[in-house]
Amino acid sequence: MINAMLWLALTVAVYVLSKRIYRRYPKIYLTPLLVTPIVLIAALELSGVSFAAYDKGAGLLSDLVEPATIALAVTLYKHVDVLRKHAGAIAAGAGCGAVAAVVTSVGLARMLGLQTNVTDSLAPRSATTPIALSVSHMIGGVPTLTAVATLITGLLGLLIGPLAVKALRVNSPVARGVLFGTSAHSAGISKALEYDAVTGSVASISMMFTAFVTLCVTPWILPWLT
């Protein structure tokens, strides 16, 4: 019990520290989403502690994912006028993006000869983590793998999102928001907020719409891709 609490405390401590470092040196390879898991994995390997033992304490943090997701309702409520104004662009962009995510993930993974349960785990990775996890569970994927794939997707959003914005000359805040929210869920939102408030709120709504579309269409599309 004490050990479990220690791992929880260590996770929070490493996160807080890496966040502080990132604030001072905002380099992409220093992002807390990358640094914190690496430091903790190293600590587990060095101490020989199993993930199950670690998760007994640190897993309490995972229980906050759902409340945090529900808190997005407040963002939605605050920006409902943005949603109303750009509903068409958001729905079309995020809808096509969400479908493209499932189709290209599964298609590529199959082409590269990955196992079926791995392929299925990759399918919902563009949705926000809690939704991706429940979809993965529904279609027979491995939830941990989905969690990691979703996380990598978020990291990529931070990394190549700004490059894509430049390369594709996505100049309107609405289109930028759709791009970040659809492709990189909550990590994308945090990046989108660095542009401006409209980009951020469009990204939040796009993320939710992407989650919704992923949830509805993944079980239907999968059989078509075999």
Added chain:
Amino acid sequence: MKSNVVYCLHNERGLRHVTKLLKTTAQVVFFIAFSKLADMLVEWLHLPIPGSILGILLLFALLKLGVIRLGWIELGTRWLLAEMLLFFIPSAVGIVDYGSLVADSGLRIAATIVVSTAAVMACSGWIGGRIAAFKEKKTI
């Protein structure tokens, strides 16, 4: 420690700080309770959606109807959304249990994610931009 707290409470700025902390905590507890309630509803009613989606819809409706005021939950919302990345860390650490899979298929998995993410960005950004631009033109 104790004298610190007493000092805090005597100092107006400190008092505001403590009040804010307590309010944030209470509101986060509210969100936890709300999500448990959403999970229970999903189970009882055998709904085909996850509790988090039901929770979003329910909370949005309650805000719209004025049953819940924005001011009551704003601090908790801000904290939960600002620290969202922290809550994903334990699942990311879970990859340690899949060492052989990473060694065997890690590169192919990474390639899939990179290419697919780029495709999603191109698709969503382009379509979103086209429709937004079309709308702007129409309003002018």
